[in-house]
Amino acid sequence: MKAVLRIAAQFALYLPLMLLIGVFSTWPRFQVIAPGEALVRVSMTHAGARKVACRTRSAAELAKLAPNMRNPQDCSRERAALVVELEIDGALAWRTEAQPAGLQRDGASTIYHRMTLPAGRHRIVARLRDTADGPFNHVREAVLELPAGAALLIDFAADKGGLQFRT
């Protein structure tokens, strides 16, 4: 009888643990984005133009250099920061400036940003400037129908024509 009671007590103590694990392994569901919303991600890795343009060395300058160092172009390493703007339905939704990586700031700039939008039709304009100054030299504009739960990726691929909208 005592053994039966002990087994019953053990079962009574296992049960809460079983419930705890069973319930919280899947519940409550986590709402990643609100129903009726879509997600826009801006993600790009791109090296900007050189901050200072290359200069051609004179013959006298080249002569002073060791033979293996006679590069006709003298280029600084530092690259321009990327400036990105996102305009949605005529309003500026987001803007950032990403510095190049590296101690000499000679690496690629990396941008990652996520934002939600109400599902529906939106006019989206993405602008990128990868030079030290001047206007935005890459612009892409599109009117997109974004259903609820859709993911729009805005990327940059120089070999594919610049800014990309991918859904």
Next chain:
Amino acid sequence: MHALDAAFVRLERVFDRAFGAAANPLRHLGTLGYLMFWLLALSGLYLFIRFDTSIDGAYASIGRLSDAEWWFGGVLRSLHRYASDAFVVVVALHLLRELAAGRFRGFRAFSWISGVPLLWLLYASGVIGYWLVWDARAQFSALATAEWFHALGIGAEPMVRNFLGAEAVPNRMFSLFVFLHIGLPLALLAGMWIHVQRLGRPRTLSPRPLLAGFTAMLLALALALPAASEVPWDSARVPVSVAQDWFLLFWQPLMYATSPLALWAILGGATAALVVLPWRARRPALPAAVVSPQNCNGCGRCVDDCPYQAVLLAPHATKRGAFQAVVMAERCAACGICAGACPSSTPFRADADLVSGIDLPGLTVNALRARLEAALGKLAGDGRVVLFGCEGGPALGALADARTAALTLPCLAMLPPSFIEYALRSGAQGVLLAGCAPGECRYRQGLEITAERLAGAREPHLRASVPRARLWQAGDRVQDAAGLRESLAGFRTALKALGAPPPTRPKRARVAS
């Protein structure tokens, strides 16, 4: 912390009634962690055999396990899921229990600190396991993890870009996840091995009733609530909501509720706090055991019995070819178990100044003998009992009277069995041992070692000629003052029935008197 410790003690005693102290899950949280690991390893082995390690095939292969083979593969899949959650639960309780009991400082610091990276390895193993299902939960979790790492700004190509397009995740990367889901648990196992390296005779196997009970519980859960996948991973969509595993993936919603950097600060700060805790909460260490090379014969019993691997054998200081014990002071708990194990710790030695091969400066064997002799000298009347207790056990002071001598040791296993015989031959009619409650030994194995010595299963053993009827051990109610008093009264009644012991006073006691 005291309130938490008291709550744990109360809960442990409730569980003792149902499971018994020897198989109480709250007293075996560490071994339960090992049990969960092996359940995961065994179930994972089968899942790996049936798993298609490619982006296109992974989701379907897991789905087939749950649908076509629900009775075996599906159950193992669910068991794998629930064992990982149970692993988190027992590890969290293990951490809280040790923290509440203050078992993280001094000689325990190594075990504490080596346990901290295991938390990260456990989570890393579990999180990557969820990615292998390649469903919406995997998509959310992988992106969230990548965004978290992206916040650190490490690496030229951010990890998050690997998951943003269907074509961006090659099969080779998926193979990397599979590799990590095997490699990280192996690293976890190695860490678990290191974690117990400073423990003498570490227990990594759960008692059978727990092994059976936990396995049955997880199997029942697997059958009642089979684990299910979410919809397949779709890079063109965002999972609007996911069935979140709040044990393993709780930190991802926390990150979106705060920020990736805030999450790094929270988890990094918590990790740093756990690591520095042994130093921040440091207490003066008790004087470590010392070895007397002249009295040490290198038998190695203290090495075997030390619960924290603080004693080792080294070449003898003066005797060529012989060995002696050496104490690593920083690991010594000052429990005195080594002194209790030493063959030279016998009170029958005629030396006026008894020096043991290994001794505790705070309470030498010589001082213990002197205290015992002084207490025996004061005993009078019928039913004379010597009560030996330990610092982790009940307070014995209130029980001392003309018929009861009460002596408290750091640990009951510090008591060489010869002291029991010595007490019985020096005027005591009975010896009552009242150590910690079963399962609550402050120094892990004091009760076990004492029981083995008394049963003759461990050296130094209690001689067969010692009348066992004159030796009692307080039962499960030892921590309860009334229970101990009852035990003492019951012992006296039993002693009365035995009559007076034969007059066999040891030579040394006769000389002393």
